[in-house]
């Protein structure tokens with residue numbers, strides 16, 4: 001079995017030090033939510049085995065805060081192809097992964113939401129993915145390349161608005 005965790009970056013600031021979208025950092029809410037969600041993953045399931053992350057500043061900052069609290073000690077693959085990606089590109093990035101059974105991918109909307117809805121076999125917009133939402137999907141497969149073969153099973157879907165009330 002393979003487990004995929006999808007994390008949309010935490011809330012970002014509209015202001016970029018360079019003027020470019022790629023360089024926009026998180027805002028205060030995002031910096032508060034990302035470590036809280038990392039702690040939740042550590043408590044619920046433990047740390048992932050491997051991490052894929054978009055190269056943007058907001059996803060990198062989310063990864064730093066989330067993974068520190070999650071106590072993840074491995075490598076992070078920062079991939080340009082995840083930045084503002086279509087769901088097909090996210091699918092390709094996951095499908096070529098190797099041995100890790102528990103993979104975390106940190107990306108953007110609308111791609112993350114569309115990809116999630118597709119892999120669980122639902123219509124588009126069956127689930128809303130706000131910033132810093134974290135979702136676990138299990139696949140009854142031995143290789144990530146077989147991700148097309150079965151629908152993923154939605155195990156849980158956590159959003160900061162709920163987590164922050166606990």
Ligand SMILES: O=C(O)[C@H](O)COP(=O)(O)O
Nearest residue numbers: 008011012107108109110
């Ligand atoms: O996930 C997203 O919607 C894009 O990365 C844009 O980010 P933003 O909604 O924080 O501006």
